[in-house]
Amino acid sequence: MAKVVVPIPARDFDPTEVAVPWLELTRRGHVVIFATPDGAPGRADEIMLTGEGLDAWGFIPGLRKLPLVGRGLRANRDGRAAYARMIPSAAFQSPMRWDEVTRDMFDGLVLPGGHRARGMRQYLESPLVQQLAIAFFRGGTPIGAICHGVLVLARSIDPATGRSVLFGRKTTALTWRLERSAARLGRVARFWDSHYYRTYREAPGQGAGYMSVEQEVTRALAAPGDFLDATPGEPHYRRKTSGLARDSDADQTPSFVVRDGTYVSARWPGDAHLFAREFASLLEGG
DSSP states (O other), X not given: OOEEEEEOOSEEEOHHHHHHHHHHHXXXXXXXXXXXXXXXXXXXXXXXXXXXXXXXXXXXXHHHTOOSHHHHHSOOHHHHHHHHHHTTSHHHHSOEEGGGOOGGGOSEEEEOOOOOHHHHHHHHTOHHHXXXXXXXXXXXXXXXXXXXXXXXXXXXXXXXXXXXXXXXXXXXXXXXXXXXXHHHHXXXXXXXXXXXXXXXXXXXXXXXXXXXXXXXXXXXXXXXXXXXXXXXXXXXXXXXXXXXXXXXSSOOTTOOEEEETTEEEEOSGGGHHHHHHHHHHHHTTO
């Protein structure tokens, strides 16, 4: 039995990326401890749970409760079911504070993601969470990061080297292809809040995607080729890159996960089941 810490923001984390790893680890007998900024239970991005507000009429109170496009964009049935099981758990209801966590208390670290800027930036920019990541990498402890969670690692600069803890590692994260597709859809479906899917946006003079997750993570690596995604010709390539298919307990063909030593990474909620299994396998010495 291993003990794993999962830091999350106070609000707006992705429900699938938190709940599916929690469910996989707990049913394997491991202990999952959550950590939030203030020790109060976190709150997921409600839009990703309900789909409300992801249609062109989503700003109208009476029609907001009738999602159409939103039903396809929200967390799928597996993700919502895992989240519903996680919410009443003692671990989720009684988290630690970020500043209480130390590396020697745990056998593993999982960094989930989420994209809604108002809540996620607190987590992505936290020196406390970044220091935890540095400590876990130094200790050779198993680490898993998915989607925007990889940004935490890209920004975790080890003072001993002056470089990100990801320097010299192979990794994936939310790809620009997936982020750009969601952003384009969001500009139409959620036109009154057209940047909902972009946590960070480019400043004048910066090229398209400069502040995307993929490009920021890539800038932290030893070489651009260390950022990986599914490649044409490999099995199920279209399912892995379309942004339309998500994996499940029974079907991992849409997933793409990278494992490098004691580090496992994944791109988005559609990889969550395989990501959770790969991290659990790493934790168990597989």
